[in-house]
Amino acid sequence: xxxxxxxxxxxxxxxxxxxxxxxxxxxxxxxxxxxxxxxxxxxxxxxxxxxxxxxxxxxxxxxxxxxxxxxxxxxxxxxxxxxxxxxxxxxxxxxxxxxxxxxxxxxxxxxxxxxxxxxxxxxxxxxxxxxxxxxxxxxxxxxxxxxxxxxxxxxxxxxxxxxxxxxxxxxxxxxxxxxxxxxxxxxxxxxxxxxxxxxxxxxxxxxxxxxxxxxxxxxxxxxxxxxxxxxxxxxxxxxxxxxxxxxxxxxxxxxxxxxxxxxxxxxxxxxxxxxxxxxxxxxxxxxxxxxxxxxxxxxxxxxxxxxxxxxxxxxxxxxxxxxxxxxxxxxxxxxxxxxxxxxxxxxxxxxxxxxxxxxxxxxxxxxxxxxxxxxxxxxxxxxxxxxxxxxxxxxxxxxxxxxxxxxxxxxxxxxxxxxx
Amino acid sequence: xxxxxxxxxxxxxxxxxxxxxxxxxxxxxxxxxxxxxxxxxxxxxxxxxxxxxxxxxxxxxxxxxxxxxxxxxxxxxxxxxxxxxxxxxxxxxxxxxxxxxxxxxxxxxxxxxxxxxxxxxxxxxxxxxxxxxxxxxxxxxxxxxxxxxxxxxxxxxxxxxxxxxxxxxxxxxxxxxxxxxxxxxxxxxxxxxxxxxxxxxxxxxxxxxxxxxxxxxxxxxxxxxxxxxxxxxxxxxxxx
Ligand code: SF4
Numbered sequence: 262x263x264x265x266x267x268x269x270x271x272x273x274x275x276x277x278x279x280x281x282x283x284x285x286x287x288x289x290x291x292x293x294x295x296x297x298x299x300x301x302x303x304x305x306x307x308x309x310x311x312x313x314x315x316x317x318x319x320x321x322x323x324x325x326x327x328x329x330x331x332x333x334x335x336x337x338x339x340x341x342x343x344x345x346x347x348x349x350x351x352x353x354x355x356x357x358x359x360x361x362x363x364x365x366x367x368x369x370x371x372x373x374x375x376x377x378x379x380x381x382x383x384x385x386x387x388x389x390x391x392x393x394x395x396x397x398x399x400x401x402x403x404x405x406x407x408x409x410x411x412x413x414x415x416x417x418x419x420x421x422x423x424x425x426x427x428x429x430x431x432x433x434x435x436x437x438x439x440x441x442x443x444x445x446x447x448x449x450x451x452x453x454x455x456x457x458x459x460x461x462x463x464x465x466x467x468x469x470x471x472x473x474x475x476x477x478x479x480x481x482x483x484x485x486x487x488x489x490x491x492x493x494x495x496x497x498x499x500x501x502x503x504x505x506x507x508x509x510x511x512x513x514x515x516x517x518x519x520x521x522x523x524x525x526x527x528x529x530x531x532x533x534x535x536x537x538x539x540x541x542x543x544x545x546x547x548x549x550x551x552x553x554x555x556x557x558x559x560x561x562x563x564x565x566x567x568x569x570x571x572x573x574x575x576x577x578x579x580x581x582x583x584x585x586x587x588x589x590x591x592x593x594x595x596x597x598x599x600x601x602x603x604x605x606x607x608x609x610x611x612x613x614x615x616x617x618x619x620x621x622x623x624x625x626x627x628x629x630x631x632x633x634x635x636x637x638x639x640x641x642x643x644x645x646x647x648x649x650x651x652x653x654x655x656x657x658x659x660x661x662x663x664x665x666x667x668x669x670x671x672x673x674x675x676x677x678x679x680x681x
Numbered sequence: 682x683x684x685x686x687x688x689x690x691x692x693x694x695x696x697x698x699x700x701x702x703x704x705x706x707x708x709x710x711x712x713x714x715x716x717x718x719x720x721x722x723x724x725x726x727x728x729x730x731x732x733x734x735x736x737x738x739x740x741x742x743x744x745x746x747x748x749x750x751x752x753x754x755x756x757x758x759x760x761x762x763x764x765x766x767x768x769x770x771x772x773x774x775x776x777x778x779x780x781x782x783x784x785x786x787x788x789x790x791x792x793x794x795x796x797x798x799x800x801x802x803x804x805x806x807x808x809x810x811x812x813x814x815x816x817x818x819x820x821x822x823x824x825x826x827x828x829x830x831x832x833x834x835x836x837x838x839x840x841x842x843x844x845x846x847x848x849x850x851x852x853x854x855x856x857x858x859x860x861x862x863x864x865x866x867x868x869x870x871x872x873x874x875x876x877x878x879x880x881x882x883x884x885x886x887x888x889x890x891x892x893x894x895x896x897x898x899x900x901x902x903x904x905x906x907x908x909x910x911x912x913x914x915x916x917x918x919x920x921x
Pocket of ligand 1: 334342
């Protein structure tokens, strides 16, 4: 008997080239959508889901792959740039679709993150991305999560049509300033990245207002910045993020610390520190969920402290506001106490409805007091260190802890705030 | 006195009533080691007594039986103590006690329930289906808590076109969706015939797993924290 091999199966080598090239894209999360299964395969849950973790500690949620790495652009920092000597591959839309379906069925993945180098031309690339998205939804009947990268300088009509099939789209800001962009990514410009973002944002609003059938980017837009390849400060970066959240309605900004994959006199030889990336994520977190503003966290020309986490650093600069009384402080203030996270704040606000909380109670409630005790009173009693200097030295961290708490898992957060 | 019960809801409630006035009561279920020299009662499930207790507890907290059914799925050694303390507190306060985090029994119960929630969340991601020749899907699991059936709605909503079985090999039972209905059935060993290209897809997945890793940023501790080693056995990218 003959075994009929599925002709569409992508080859190992192609898969390797196209995923190797995509792996530095950090936006793994798959949350914020609510696509229901309509008689096919898959759905997109409102909370993302990690299906595996790689030895570098990152979550695998989506199949992250490029349609092609055969780029005609020449961004200096990128291994796929036209002038680089690297193995090239281009997949067909069907190869990608089949891979998604087979991985999804086995519960390896939550969906697809489809990106691409600019192959042939921006329009051609966008066309192929659109074709893949459309096939996946209509021919392969896939209702799982789909994130598609927007190609700068592509025809807005193609981008717009892609948005009818995708849960989320993203244009990467890449570098935090126009100047750096011009220097390192000559075919891109701030405008070629921000305009389509704006376009999609307006279309989404119009789509909602017209109450049209179907969906238009239910999980919104995200972006990514490379940190440490260029001289911009954390202050500049966080102000940019803040405006992307407030003005452009972005769902998330991802930070990717620069990893040198190519040598160029314009680029640093060394990888940017991961601690810095980590601090940026912490600060970003405070912007989005804890009611902080970028201005409170760091001056325009300044950088976040590498020794102290941004919440702690803020508290130390604002000692006049502390200590706060756990039995009375409003939730917003509890969240600003170093060491108290969403879960502890929730437990405190619940428990104090029934009884006046003392330090023993907090301990029993498994609220971590190591740092918080310097900023709190419980039933009027204070157990922390009085002199600011002592506090300062207490809090300086030898090495960054809690990396895990803030790494790239929106699920961690949503698990917490579901109850807030 | 030690009250030994079979882990069922009825038996728990019966034991709860029986032990109510006993300040020193310890509830034990499962195959816990019974220490000699302690007085032990084997509680036989009594529907009438359980029904009365259930009714009374529900009057104080209409959601508490849900807590109980979840607690009894827990594989944690503390769960019997937590459950006894929690329901005694409800009976004493005559109201829901869920938010009274200053009470040790509430914290303990909360911890048990959260662990179950965490495992559910983990397994939604870490379950690995094998595709059988017939097109059906089969996933062996070995969870800490008794939650195979709680995974059913999640996968049913995603894969309505595929019959599947999630097999708890430790408890020897399977949560099954036959394409129309879902149910739980005892299952000791499963014979599965895999589809011809199952190995190939598995290999592609392992390739993918290898190629997305960034070796220069190894953080094994973090990986193990997020994805505890006890789940690796059935994950092709982690098993040998
Ligand atoms: S557009 Fe720039 S960053 Fe993107 S693949 Fe091409 S060279 Fe690399």
